[in-house]
Amino acid sequence: MGLIAHQLEEAGIATTSISTAKDITEAARMPRSVFLDFPHGYTAGKVANTRLAIDIIKAALDLIDAVDEETLKILPYRWGNNDSWKDSVFQIPERESATTDLRLERSDSPQYQTTQDREYAIESHDGEDCMICSGIDY
Numbered sequence: 001m002g003l004i005a006h007q008l009e010e011a012g013i014a015t016t017s018i019s020t021a022k023d024i025t026e027a028a029r030m031p032r033s034v035f036l037d038f039p040h041g042y043t044a045g046k047v048a049n050t051r052l053a054i055d056i057i058k059a060a061l062d063l064i065d066a067v068d069e070e071t072l073k074i075l076p077y078r079w080g081n082n083d084s085w086k087d088s089v090f091q092i093p094e095r096e097s098a099t100t101d102l103r104l105e106r107s108d109s110p111q112y113q114t115t116q117d118r119e120y121a122i123e124s125h126d127g128e129d130c131m132i133c134s135g136i137d138y
Contacts, residue, residue, distance in 0.1 A: 001017060001028065001030070002025075002027075002028025002029065002030050003028075005017065005028075005030055005031055006029075006031070009031050014031075014032070014064045015030075015031050015032065015064075016031075016032040016033065016034075016060045016061060016063045016064050017030050017032070017033045017034075017060065018033070018034055018036065018043045018044065018056060018057070018060050019033050019034070019035045019036070019043070019072075020035070020036055020037070020038045020039065020040050020041075020042065020043050021040065022035050022037075022072070022074075025072060026072060029070055030070070030072070031070055031071075032060075032063040032064065032067060032070075032071050033060070033063075033071070033072050033073070034056065034059050034060045034063065034072075034073045034074075034075050035072055035073070035074050035075065036056065036075050036077055037074075037078070037079065038077075038079045039079065039085065039089050039113075040089075041113055042079075042113075043056070044056050044057065045077065046079075047116065047117055047120050048120060052077065055077075056075065056077070059073070059075055
């Protein structure tokens with residue numbers, strides 16, 4: 001994402017991004033970005049929380065008009081009342097050896113955190129593509 005953003009910026013097209021990986025965003029030196037301390041995959045907030053999603057997207061888009069230099073704005077939203085959600089998200093699985101690859105096989109189908117997320121995505125699209133999901137086969 002960072003490489004694409006830099007190329008677009010060089011072409012005169014302003015970019016902005018939403019990140020849940022602060023260290024990666026800082027390393028890529030994104031031109032403009034907002035950061036949320038949320039689980040990966042939830043860059044627009046919790047499922048079905050439309051107001052929060054709009055606020056997050058608006059904050060990212062507001063950076064385009066507000067700043068011309070590299071900016072990482074930390075948004076104040078919290079995933080929960082405390083950080084206990086990180087205990088399950090960041091667990092390191094036990095491995096047989098350091099070379100064991102525990103990643104899932106690649107798939108062309110959309111992947112969801114939960115069955116509820118998948119059902120909500122299908123329901124919210126009602127068989128139609130949106131501008132973001134264009135080309136995804138549910």
